[in-house]
Amino acid sequence: MSKRGDRLQNKGARGSRRAAVERADAPPARSKASGGSSGAGKPPSRLRAWLKRGFWIAGGLALLGVIFLGFAVGFAARSIPSYSALVANQPGQTIVVRARDGREIVELGPSFGEWLDYDEIPDNMKNAMIAVEDKRFHSHIGVDPVRLTGALVEGVTGSRARLGGTSTITQQLARNLFLNSNRTFDRKAREAVLALALEWKFSKEEILELYLNKVYFGGGAYGVDSASRKFFSHPATELSVGEAAIIAGLVKAPSRYSPTADVQAAVDRAQVVLRLMREQGYITADQAMVDVGAVQLKEAAGQNSVRYFTDWVLPQLDIILPETFEPIEVWTTLDIGMQRAATTAIEANTPGGAQGALVSLDRDGAILALVGGTDYVATNFNRATAAMRQPGSSWKLFVYLAALEAGYTPEDMVVDTPVTIDGWSPRNSSGRNIGETDLRTAFAFSINTVAAQLGNEVGFGTVASMARRFGITSEVSTFPSMVLGSSEVRLIEMTRAFAVVSAKGVGVEPYGIAKVTTADGELLYQHERAQERTLVPDYVAAGMTDLLQAAVQTGTGRAAQIGRPVAGKTGTTSSNKDGWFVGFSSGITTGVWMGRDDAKAVSGLQGGRAPAQAFAAYMRYAVKDRAIEEFETTVELPEWQLEPDEEAMFGEPDDYYYIDEQGNLIEPGRREPTPSPFGIEGERPLDRDRDRERDRERERPRARPQEGPPAASQDFLEEATGGAIPPDN
Secondary structure, three states, rough: EEEEEHHHHHHHHHHHHHHHHHHHHHHOOOOOOOOOOOOOOOOHHHHHHHHHHHHHHHHHHHHHHHHHHHHHHHHHHHHHOHHHHHOOOOOOOOOOEOOOOOOOOEEEEOOOOOOHHHOOHHHHHHHHHHHHHHOOOOOOOOOOOHHHHHHHHHHHHHHOOOOOOOOOHHHHHHHHOOOOOOOHHHHHHHHHHHHHHHHHHHHHHHHHHHHHHHOOOOOEOOHHHHHHHHHOOOOOHOOOHHHHHHHOOOOOHHHHHHOOOOOOHHHEEEEEEEEHHHHHOOOHHHHHHHHHOOOOOOOOOHHHHHHHHHHHHHHHHHHHOOOOOOOOEEEEEHHHHHHHHHEEEEEEOOOOOOOOEEEEEEEOOOOEEEEEEOOOOOOOOOOOOOOOOOOHHHHHHHHHHHHHHHHOOOEEEEEEEEEEEEOOOOOOOOOOOOOEEEEEHHHHHHHHHHHHHHHHHOOHHHHHHHHHOOOOOOOOOOOOHHHHHHOEEEHHHHHHHHHHHHOOOOOOOOOOOEEEOOOOOOOOEEEEOOOOOOOOHHHHHHHHHHHHHHHHHHHOOHOOOOOOEEEEEEEOOHHOOEEEEEEEEEEEEEEEEEEOOOOOOOOOOOOOOOOHHHHHHHHHHHOOOOOOOOOOOEEEEEOOOOOHHHHHHHHHHHHOOOEEEOEEOOOOOOOOOEEEEEOOOOOOOHHHHHHHHHHHHHHOOOOOOOOOOOOOOHHHHHHHHOOOOOOOO
């Protein structure tokens, strides 16, 4: 074969090999019959690889998540306090306030009651809680997958159609012990971890015991024992099926289903609990038919008005107790029946648009009732202990006390006549003057001109000093108009002053706390009565009681009569802005004030009307169980006081040095005589120089008078009272 032929042959062979290679690389030919390749249905190798890779990654991540969760749960379990520590940890101080008979009147702060062991908690209570809050409690590991799925669906769709809550009992316990109530994913995640840790560390019985002793049931009650005592007045060990159903129903919404707020809502919710208990086999159909509405709830004890009293008395704990955070019980002097009577008396007699207040003291100063307004919910301002108001004519108590101490008696004659003192001319409410009368009548009918003359004679500073002696701590003016009650005072101060007269001149200190104990009964504080101090001689107190009794028997306070001896005094300020009545009977002293908070006039408001009527309505109840006591009103001056005044032997007062009310030394013969306050004696003629000096003195700016000395001498008072007169504070 020629070389050309060899080349052609080699070329053909190379072409055949190239064609074969091209056929091998070309995609397989489709069959006309099948329309596809013969390898259909086998996954591509690359997809298989990615799927396999994704499976291993997911598995790895899941394993890491489990490992991380395990470490988180383990770490949480190690950080959770021991069971005994959780039992002992009760944050917040509980204060139970009790009345004088021991009955609970209010509970402040968190209340935990008695801790009940698992076996002490009634089965009905445990079953009711599981039925309504976590029916798979005994089977889950702290987190219920069904509830968790429902929570995820709710998070995605926003639906709230699920039955029951998202958290198990264990999760709720974790939240109560360690977390807040924020509805965030982070908080829910931590709640789940802690729930798993609790299940890891404690048994189901321990978890349920912790939960039932710590879960919140509303009204400050934590735990089933506290709730049972709050709502049913007995420990949780005595809970019936119906009562257990009411308590279990509170967890979902304590404020909404509280039997003290809405009895019907609580009953309806309890019926749901009973139905779930029957469906889950905890009770029979007959037990589920219990009449929940017949359950006896704890009787409320005037929660509205009693808060005025607790607001006043509880801050005193900071003074009488060392710092303590343990639960305490405060035993007060408050009488529940009297508190209700006082509340009713104020609400029934206070004029529309006005406010009313009442303070009632026992003979030793114990507060029996205190009402600071007509509605505590509407306004918690305490008008009994904080409001400063003008007392009107009830202030004349101090004017007449000073006059009696200076030597007057109820039978002494005075003259009701127009009078002007330093440019001030008081008028009587009747607009008339009756002329000569006795001191008893002048006080009974609250004659202003006589009070002004008495104050002028004994000294306005002396009247202020008497008020201080009787416990008035607010600022007291010593201008002439002060005798008619122009200085603002507190109701509790005025009531205290009248109580001193009732106590025959012995000092009285109002108090509201009798003792304080721990929840276990350990005594932390016991009230001790202060050493008795006689503030005025007994004959002064007797004379004052005479005057006060006359005011009720025949004078302006007749509306305060209650069928037994009553002594008291009315008070009405200008334009009827304030109405007062303060008085006493059978050892109980009560003060009533009425008026508007903005000090505007109240039509028809007078001390002898609404306040006196409220006083009588309350006092009829307050003294019903007390013996009728007649007042000691006989004024018998001691013999040594009736002896001749030795100073009279040394001549007229103008013949020796004299210290006036402002503390100025007056030389002999320079003392200016003043007109008799009752017009009985004529004025002594003054020489021309004295007339001119007096005119110049009147033109000078008048300095404010200062409080003066007692109406009688210090030696006299010390001998009459048996001790030193307490200094003015």
